[in-house]
Amino acid sequence: MASLRDIKARIESTKKTKQITSAMHLVSASKMNKAEQNARGYVPYSEKIQEVVSHIANSNPDVSHPMLEKREVKKTGYLIITSDRGLVGAYNSHVLKLLQDTIEKRHKSQDEYTVIVMGRKGYDYCRRRELPVSNSILGIADHPHFADIKAIAQSTIQMYADEEIDELYIIYNHYVSAISQVPTMKKLLPIENLDGHKAMHSDYEYEPSQEEILKVLLPQYAESLIYGALLDGKASEHAASMTAMRNATDNAEELIDTLTLSYNRARQGQITQQITEIVSGAAALE
Amino acid sequence: MKTLTVSVVTPSGPVLEDEYEMVVARAESGEIGILANHIPLVAPLSIAAVRLVRGNEEMKLAVNGGVMEVSSNKVTILAQSAEKPEDIDVERARRAKERAERRLQSNEEHIDRLRAELALQRALNRLNVANR
Numbered sequence: 001m002a003s004l005r006d007i008k009a010r011i012e013s014t015k016k017t018k019q020i021t022s023a024m025h026l027v028s029a030s031k032m033n034k035a036e037q038n039a040r041g042y043v044p045y046s047e048k049i050q051e052v053v054s055h056i057a058n059s060n061p062d063v064s065h066p067m068l069e070k071r072e073v074k075k076t077g078y079l080i081i082t083s084d085r086g087l088v089g090a091y092n093s094h095v096l097k098l099l100q101d102t103i104e105k106r107h108k109s110q111d112e113y114t115v116i117v118m119g120r121k122g123y124d125y126c127r128r129r130e131l132p133v134s135n136s137i138l139g140i141a142d143h144p145h146f147a148d149i150k151a152i153a154q155s156t157i158q159m160y161a162d163e164e165i166d167e168l169y170i171i172y173n174h175y176v177s178a179i180s181q182v183p184t185m186k187k188l189l190p191i192e193n194l195d196g197h198k199a200m201h202s203d204y205e206y207e208p209s210q211e212e213i214l215k216v217l218l219p220q221y222a223e224s225l226i227y228g229a230l231l232d233g234k235a236s237e238h239a240a241s242m243t244a245m246r247n248a249t250d251n252a253e254e255l256i257d258t259l260t261l262s263y264n265r266a267r268q269g270q271i272t273q274q275i276t277e278i279v280s281g282a283a284a285l286e
Numbered sequence: 287m288k289t290l291t292v293s294v295v296t297p298s299g300p301v302l303e304d305e306y307e308m309v310v311a312r313a314e315s316g317e318i319g320i321l322a323n324h325i326p327l328v329a330p331l332s333i334a335a336v337r338l339v340r341g342n343e344e345m346k347l348a349v350n351g352g353v354m355e356v357s358s359n360k361v362t363i364l365a366q367s368a369e370k371p372e373d374i375d376v377e378r379a380r381r382a383k384e385r386a387e388r389r390l391q392s393n394e395e396h397i398d399r400l401r402a403e404l405a406l407q408r409a410l411n412r413l414n415v416a417n418r
Contacts, residue, residue, distance in 0.1 A: 041299030048295050049364050052328065052355050146297040146366055204357075207329035208315045216314075216330040217353050220366070227297050 004270065007263040011256055018252035024087070025245035031142055032178065032238035038143055039175065039231040046228050053191070053221050056210060065214045066161065067191050067222065076106070076113045077134075077165035079156060079188070079226065081172035081233035082122030084139055089244035091173060091237055092121040094183040099171055102185065103131075114165060116156050118149070118230065134159070144234065146227055153223040160189045161219075172229045173236035179243060181236035188225055191218065288322035290356075292338060294347060294363045301368045302347070308339040309361050311354055318354075326357040333407040335415045336363065346371060348415040350408050374416040383409035 057068060080099055082092045099115070107113050110132050117123045117136040126133045137152045159165050168189040173181040206213055289305040309320040312334035320327075330353050335346045352365025386406035390399065 038298075042297055044300050045295045045297050045364065048355075048362055049353075052353065052362075052364065055355075056328065150366075204326045204328055207313055207318065207327060212314075213328055213330055213353065216351075220352070220364075224297060 004263065004266050007259055007266060011259045011263065014252050014255050014259065018249055018256065021245045021248040021252060025242055025249055028238050028242035028245055032235060032242055034143055035231070035235040035238050036175070039228075039235045042228055042231050046224055049217070049221050049224055053217055055204065056206075056214060056217070057191075065211070065218055067189060067218045068214075070190055071163075071166055073166040075111070075165045077116060077156065077159060077168040078102070078113060079116040079168065079170045079229075080118065080122045081170070081230055082117070082119035082125075083237045083241075084120040086121065087244060088237055088241040089247075091181070091240035091244075092119075092125075094181075095171055095173060096122065096125050098183045098185060100129075102169075102171075116152070118152070118233075134164075140230070140234075142234065142238070144227075144230060149227060149230055150223065153226045154219070156226070157189070157219050157222050170226065170229050172233040173240070175232050175235040175239060178239050181240055186225075186229070189222060191222065288359075289340070290320065290322050290324075290359045290361050292361045292363070294336075294349070294365070294368045296365055296368050298367075302370065304338075306338045306340045308337075310337040310339070311349075311363070312336075313354070320356055320361055322359055324356050324359075328353065328355050330354075331363070331365070333404070333411050335411060336368075346415045348374060348412045350411070369412065369415070371416050374412050376413065376416050379409045379412040379416070383413065 078099060080095055082095055086092075103113060114132045114134040115126055117126055117133055118140060120138045123133065123136050123138060125131075135152055135155060137149065141148060156168065160168055167187065169185055170188050171183070171185045174184040175181055287307045289307050290309065291303070292306050292309055293303040294301040307321070311318055311320070311329075312332050313329040314332050315329070318327075318329060331349060331351055333350050336349045338345045338347065347368055347370060349363060349365045349368045352363060352368075355362045355364070382405060386402045386409060389402040390406065
């Protein structure tokens with residue numbers, strides 16, 4: 001049996017760990033609130049831009065733009081959103097597993113796909129597995145600004161425009177609530193599913209022309225989708241981290257309880273043994 | 287006078303939503319003034335100030351590109367960033383302007399001229415709006 005001193009040292013160290021994890025839990029909780037707010041503040045923009053895009057796309061069937069048209073798929077791009085640090089439970093592994101499953105199911109060789117990575121964890125994973133990574137961004141802020149990811153969003157969309165990739169999927173954790181995040185895969189390019197909003201005014205005046213407007217609007221729309229997914233992912237990240245830290249705190253508490261119990265037992269045993277020794281010593285003298 | 291509802295929305299959230307009598311924006315094809323009952327319109331904007339007029343008041347917004355949509359007396363401006371004069375960080379804009387000018391003057395090969403020019407335009411636009 002472990003000595004009293006050993007058990008005591010373990011209790012102390014577990015207490016310290018508990019302090020840390022509970023502090024991290026609080027930090028994540030406040031970050032999550034902020035991230036949730038960011039994600040919510042972004043909704044009006046994304047709704048509006050989607051409305052305008054679908055107005056134009058639906059009001060005129062002749063309108064065409066490479067981003068709206070399906071073409072034969074030779075190479076697929078996957079944009080994955082992961083975190084930069086660990087301690088977020090299964091947050092990253094969910095995304096990476098979805099990526100791996102999809103790749104295994106759809107592709108036979110590495111020439112058929114490429115990965116664009118946001119976040120260190122995803123980057124390390126792809127490096128270890130030797131997946132083809134064409135672009136990456138590490139160290140994204142907890143509350144990212146649009147400008148932070150504009151470069152990578154633009155270059156990703158440029159890859160599509162240059163026909164380097166023929167379709168683009170985005171994989172991230174969708175934030176449902178503080179305790180539930182669902183790994184999600186969405187098709188970003190070519191842009192589909194615009195039928196949801198029916199054209200209300202088919203008689204828009206376009207200045208200068210529909211093609212010109214789509215040229216400006218569609219890349220902006222695609223960028224905004226990427227940014228939206230990132231905000232969503234960040235909210236999930238903080239939520240996952242909060243849950244993980246709460247679990248760690250609970251576990252530490254449980255461990256402290258068990259250790260305290262065995263500490264008391266050991267102490268009790270020691271006292272009993274001492275008494276026995278004294279009594280038997282006294283008996284021997286008589 | 288009749289008014290239109292103007293809302294300016296950016297990825298970081300709504301910037302402004304209010305009633306105005308007239309909106310003057312610089313589209314890529316030239317300046318456009320929008321009054322109430324304008325026909326539905328969609329136009330991309332260039333990096334310039336958008337003027338919002340109500341009575342004798344006039345307010346300027348520094349809008350970085352984006353798209354303006356007009357329909358049934360509602361004007362929606364979707365831009366990657368838009369700032370009211372009081373929200374502009376003048377010091378930062380001035381630094382950005384100097385940096386962009388230095389880049390453009392340096393005449394080196396590896397510099398992305400288009401990007402520097404856009405940065406310069408954004409900075410000038412901000413400074414212009416901030417000084418009213």
